[in-house]
Amino acid sequence: FADHSVLDRAPHRDVHPGGSGQVMALTFALVTLCVSFTLFLLLGLPVAFAIALSCILTYLAEGLPLATAFQSMISGMNVFSFLAIPFFIFSGELMLHGGIADKIVDFAKSVAGHVRGGLGMSNVLACTLFGGVSGSPVADVSAMGAVLIPQMKKEGYDVDYAVNVTTHASLVGALMPTSHNLIIFALAASGKVSIAALILAGIVPAVVLTLCNSAAAYGVAVKRGYPAGSFPGWAIVWRSFLQSLPGLLVVVIIITGILSGAFTATESASVAVLWALFLASVVYKKLTKEQFLKAAAKAVKSTGAVLLLIGISSMFGYLIGLYGVAELTGKMLASVSSEPWVIFLWVNIILFVLGTFLDMAATILICTPIFLPICQQMGMSTEQFGIVLFINCALGLNTPPVGTTQFVGCTIGGISVGEVMKTILPFYSGLIVALMLVTYVPAFSMWLPNLVLK
Numbered sequence: 001f002a003d004h005s006v007l008d009r010a011p012h013r014d015v016h017p018g019g020s021g022q023v024m025a026l027t028f029a030l031v032t033l034c035v036s037f038t039l040f041l042l043l044g045l046p047v048a049f050a051i052a053l054s055c056i057l058t059y060l061a062e063g064l065p066l067a068t069a070f071q072s073m074i075s076g077m078n079v080f081s082f083l084a085i086p087f088f089i090f091s092g093e094l095m096l097h098g099g100i101a102d103k104i105v106d107f108a109k110s111v112a113g114h115v116r117g118g119l120g121m122s123n124v125l126a127c128t129l130f131g132g133v134s135g136s137p138v139a140d141v142s143a144m145g146a147v148l149i150p151q152m153k154k155e156g157y158d159v160d161y162a163v164n165v166t167t168h169a170s171l172v173g174a175l176m177p178t179s180h181n182l183i184i185f186a187l188a189a190s191g192k193v194s195i196a197a198l199i200l201a202g203i204v205p206a207v208v209l210t211l212c213n214s215a216a217a218y219g220v221a222v223k224r225g226y227p228a229g230s231f232p233g234w235a236i237v238w239r240s241f242l243q244s245l246p247g248l249l250v251v252v253i254i255i256t257g258i259l260s261g262a263f264t265a266t267e268s269a270s271v272a273v274l275w276a277l278f279l280a281s282v283v284y285k286k287l288t289k290e291q292f293l294k295a296a297a298k299a300v301k302s303t304g305a306v307l308l309l310i311g312i313s314s315m316f317g318y319l320i321g322l323y324g325v326a327e328l329t330g331k332m333l334a335s336v337s338s339e340p341w342v343i344f345l346w347v348n349i350i351l352f353v354l355g356t357f358l359d360m361a362a363t364i365l366i367c368t369p370i371f372l373p374i375c376q377q378m379g380m381s382t383e384q385f386g387i388v389l390f391i392n393c394a395l396g397l398n399t400p401p402v403g404t405t406q407f408v409g410c411t412i413g414g415i416s417v418g419e420v421m422k423t424i425l426p427f428y429s430g431l432i433v434a435l436m437l438v439t440y441v442p443a444f445s446m447w448l449p450n451l452v453l454k
Contacts, residue, residue: 029323033058047362048309055315069315076314077307079187080266086303087269088180091250091276092134093295098280098287100247101143104129107244110237117221118229119155123148123162124169124217128210129244131173132251135180137397140170141405145412156227159415160423161220167409167420168427169213171394174360175202175387177254178272183265184310184361185386188317188368193382195265196258197449201383205391205438205445212430220426246279259452306361313365320369330374340378344388344439347371351389355396359404363393384438387445391435395428 036057040050059069095101108126115121126148131140145166152162174181177199186193253275254268263271280287320326333343351371355363367389375385397405400417410417438444 029058029062029319030325030328032061033319033323041357047358048305048312051309051316051362051366052312055312055319058319068318072314072318073311076317077311081183081187082307082310084183084266084269085180085306086299087273088135088178088183089302089306090295090299091269091272092136092139092178093299094273094276094280094287094292095130095133095247095250096139096143097291097295098276099284100133100244100276100279101130101147103240103244103247103284104133105144105147107237107240110232110240113229114231115218116228117157117218117224117226119148119152119157120161120165120217120221120226121214123152123165124210124213127166127169128172128206128213129248131170132176132206133178133247135173135176135178137170137173137394137405138408140173141167141408141412144170145409149409149413153413158224159413160420161224161226163406163409163413163415163420164424164427165213165217166412167398167405168216168431169210170405171398171431172206172209172213174390174394174397175206175209177202177251177258177268179390180269180306181360181364181390181393182386184306185364185368185389186265187310188365189372189382189386190369193386194449194453197383197453198386199255199258199265200449200452201387201445202390204448205387205434208434208437208444209391209431212434213427216427216430220423246283250275309359309361310365313362316366317369320366326370326373329370330377333374340380341440343374343378344380347375348388348392348435348439351392352395352399355393356399356403358396360390360393360397363396364389381442381446383449384442384445388435388439391431391438395431395435398428 033054037050037054040053041047045053055069056066058064059066105122105126108129109119109122112118112121112125123144127140127144130144131137134140134143145163149159149162149166152165153159173179182195182198182202186195186198250272254272257263257268257271258265277287333346336346337343351363351367354367358366371389372382372385375388376382380388397403400406400421403417406417406420410420
């Protein structure tokens with residue numbers, strides 16, 4: 001499969017077929033693809049295998065050469081920029097096991113622990129800061145939740161409140177520069193987006209999400225009568241800030257390095273690994289041999305899963321392009337309304353629903369080639385669409401039936417998902433408000449890129 005001869009010989013469909021036979025063939029192919037994918041998901045197959053099997057069934061039903069499927073899968077993974085993915089994942093694991101999380105928690109508690117519901121507010125700040133370091137909502141919940149959820153329970157906070165605060169605040173990590181999902185989106189968008197612009201576009205929405213999470217945490221704390229802590233003094237705040245600063249600098253290093261041209265987005269991931277190794281082994285001296293091997297093993301496992309999903313999703317993307325799914329979806333939405341705000345609302349609803357069933361990487365790979373052209377036609381920039389997609393995916397991470405971050409948080413807190421869902425509305429409402437602001441006010445995501453990269 002060294003060349004593209006197989007792909008070139010594959011039959012290409014016209015999305016405007018003239019004969020009824022072609023219409024029926026196109027309809028049969030799309031039905032086979034969508035129905036089989038849905039059935040495999042309902043049967044409980046992992047998302048990657050559900051995508052692969054549905055694609056293979058469609059290839060067989062259409063008489064397409066299976067070599068096309070394998071070639072599209074290999075070419076989908078054989079991208080140099082994907083080297084950033086294992087490095088970003090590894091740096092996050094090193095941050096998780098290298099003692100950096102403890103310093104961030106201490107700083108967050110010194111800053112926000114004296115307000116009403118102080119531990120809840122500290123949780124929001126700590127999750128946001130560690131999300132910027134790790135770039136992974138799941139790693140954020142695992143690290144911050146393991147420290148703060150038991151501590152909040154011990155201090156008399158309700159378990160559902162502790163879990164909701166942690167799981168929602170951790171979602172900010174999906175927008176941070178250290179998130180490997182930015183690289184996945186850039187490739188899914190066929191290189192039509194600047195990594196630097198995408199990184200800058202997520203900063204203000206991340207602040208908005210943090211403010212919404214803080215407002216929800218404070219409102220519930222006041223309603224339930226949680227106590228306020230005592231202010232430790234500016235000397236303690238300053239000392240804890242200096243102790244956490246080396247870990248927080250990874251975000252500054254990545255943004256500054258990319259914008260200055262010192263290194264590319266791919267190289268920035270390797271810089272993040274070197275910085276994390278230096279901090280964990282030299283500065284904080286918490287990284288043992290066992291923890292290093294554990295972090296490396298987890299990074300290898302996560303990287304394998306993500307790259308397998310990317311390769312398999314390339315088969316899915318080939319079929320989407322072959323059958324003009326993006327154009328057909330655009331026509332369907334256009335038949336609903338010609339108003340951009342209505343189209344954006346429907347896109348958000350569809351992305352949210354899919355995000356509740358699919359992992360974040362799968363949602364990005366599947367939905368970007370379908371909905372990005374539609375939103376671009378309605379005046380939304382690629383970077384703004386990326387941030388809207390990330391927020392929807394983050395909401396899906398905290399919503400059953402998949403809800404990865406929510407299940408991790410509930411496991412740590414020892415509470416059922418059903419109990420947490422009963423009191424989730426204030427926190428969910430805050431994220432919906434942030435999503436609507438980013439969707440309908442382009443300045444929230446585009447002001448900073450336009451200012452810096454003009």
